Amino acid sequence: MLNLSVPENQVAGHKAKEGVNGPLVDDSGKFYKPLQSDERGSNEVTFYTSFSSDPRIPHNIRSFFPIFHGTSVVNAADHLVLEDLLSAYSNPSVTDIKIGSRTWYPEASDDYINKCLQKDRESSSISLGFRISGLKSVGASNSCWQPHKKFLQSLSAEDVKLVMRKFVSSDGNADNPDCVFASEVFVPVLKQLLELKKWFEVQTIFHFYSCSVLVLYEKEGKKRAGAVVKLVDFAHVVDAKGAIDHNFLGGLCSLIKFVSDVLAGVDGKVEL
Amino acid sequence: MLNLSVPENQVAGHKAKEGVNGPLVDDSGKFYKPLQSDERGSNEVTFYTSFSSDPRIPHNIRSFFPIFHGTSVVNAADHLVLEDLLSAYSNPSVTDIKIGSRTWYPEASDDYINKCLQKDRESSSISLGFRISGLKSVGASNSCWQPHKKFLQSLSAEDVKLVMRKFVSSDGNADNPDCVFASEVFVPVLKQLLELKKWFEVQTIFHFYSCSVLVLYEKEGKKRAGAVVKLVDFAHVVDAKGAIDHNFLGGLCSLIKFVSDVLAGVDGKVEL
Incomplete structure (x- = not known):
């Protein structure tokens, strides 16, 4: 017998609605x-x-x-x-970042391309090479900061840095984020992103369109698992046909630069 | 008094035509x-x-x-x-490679975007992250291999490798390119591309849309300058607005992978 329940900490993607199955x-x-x-x-x-x-x-x-x-x-x-x-965490902070300035794959229909292109242009995908699709930063006494999807999509470079700083602060709702979790989170996250980057510089197996990087960590809680980077959402992965995934790699490198800039702002200079 | 003449070795870009000034x-x-x-x-x-x-x-x-x-x-x-x-060379072999899967900048008009997008989709830009806009590989006794622009634009990954091998062969017209110049050209080219890449991983000053990498070298000739990488065509450079040029960087990394694959095929394994 499976004891199934609706996940509590999903920040992006399809959810259960009237008549629609959710995860x-x-x-x-x-x-x-x-x-x-x-x-x-x-x-x-x-x-x-x-x-x-x-x-x-x-x-x-x-x-x-x-x-x-x-x-x-x-x-x-x-x-x-x-x-x-998320099962390793009791009360995780999590963000879902869709990687790549282009979310459509070459063989897609014109209609699909136009739909994606419009979203890519309206969001930060075209300008920054990624867009934050969802974010939840846990605060004290069960409060949390979970900005609306619409707010997240049209962020400028400076906005993204502020959102990232709030993500690693004790209270995301505060105007001046304290960034107390910056090193604990972004040092291991940067290390993991650089590991991924190394593989994306050479792999010619898959192209990952509309795929997300998840960043997970826990501020306090019994389980207290470390900060990790995961990849999710592979409904639009296609054969690489002999080339690296330059679209994903470019967006990943952009994200890496943002993470290291935020770290540098908190801790001083970071060497990539 | 300037002694001006029409350049002999231009492989891409606007040329002089009836009533139009050329370089x-x-x-x-x-x-x-x-x-x-x-x-x-x-x-x-x-x-x-x-x-x-x-x-x-x-x-x-x-x-x-x-x-x-x-x-x-x-x-x-x-x-x-x-x-x-080209003045450092007497009879250069040259290729012009337009970098980036996207040749349009975020603020462009819908008409301009649609025009560029169509070219990007028809060419290898979307699939490979770059397209070869022009190429001239000098052969023996004043012959040369200069494939037509139309042929170059729709290349697959395997086609690009063959064209690159022909570019560094004594006779580009031969079916089985001898690749005798592969190390002499692609070792320094790879070194220079990796230097560029390092800068593009961190620079947030410019975004270079529709900009080309030129690769120049000389097979024989009095001047015999070494193989160099140059950047040209900056009519569509825009302010970076705080993000790295993920579009250029992705395409550059793809080109780097192709160059190192061709070198590896000729010389054995290459470490990036």
Whole structure:
């Protein structure tokens, strides 16, 4: 018997609504993501299946991806069964950052391209190479700062730095963020992003469109797991056809520069 | 008195046509580029003027850019006066590679964006992060291989590697390129591209849309200058607004991977 519940800390992506299945978690650390009925669902299953068994993926890179446990029918609907990335935390702060200035893949239809292009232009994707899709910064006594998606999408470079500083502060709602968690979070995050970057400079297996970097950490709580970087959302991964994923890599390098600038602002100079 | 002539080795860009001014060179190593009458002309002058005097540009990075000698009226038309990059060579092989999967800048008009997007999709820009805009590989006894622009634009990853191998072969027209110049050219080219990359990972001054990397070398000739990488075409450079140029950097990293793959195929493994 599965004991399933709605996840508490999802900051972006599809959620359960009237008549629509949302993601679920069980108490053994698994995350059940409803398969989208169109090609996105089957594409994501294809990606996880092929990624799981691909001998070319280095061990250190695998750890950035949720573990794949196959698919399963829950409440009469197909689900991807994945590692619940949040199960290691009791009260995580989390942000979802969609990487790449372009969220559409070359073979997409004109309609799909136009839809994505408009979102990319309206958000910070075109200007910064990424957009913050969701963010939750836990505060004292169960308060939290969870800015609205619309606010997050149109951020300038300076806005992004302020949001990042609030993300690693004891109270995200404060006007002058204290950044007390900056080193504890962004030093390991920077290290992990640079590890990912190294792989993206050479890998010609996949191109990851509309894929997100998740950053997770815990301010206080029984479990107190460290800050980690994970990759999620692979409904638009395509074959690399012999080239590196320059779109993802460019956005990743931009994010790295922002993280190191925020760290430098708090701690002094950071060497990349 | 200026002794001006039409440059012999231009492989891409605007050329003189009936009623249209083309670029000129003099015998003192200067290149006269006609100013486009629309905002592109003034934008390129603005770029060169601001770049020349910007103290934030490191010395090693300056050497990738043509020296700027101001503007001048020649044949009743305004010209940019630049260093003639080809004057160091007697019979150069040269390629012009437009960097970036996106050639339009965020503030462009919808019409301009649509025009650029169509070219980016039709060419290899979207898939590879760059497109080869022109190429001339000098052969024996004044022959040369100069593929048509149309042929170059729709190259796959494998095609690009073949074209690159032909570029560093004694006869680009041969079906099986001998790659005899591969190390002599691509070892220093790779070193220079990696130097550029290092700067693009941190610089938040300019975004270079529709800008090209030129690769120049000489197979034989009295002057026998070494292989160099230069940047040209700055009519679409815009203010970085606090973010790195993720679009250029992504394309540059893709080009670096291709160059090192070609070198590895000829010489064995190359460490980046």
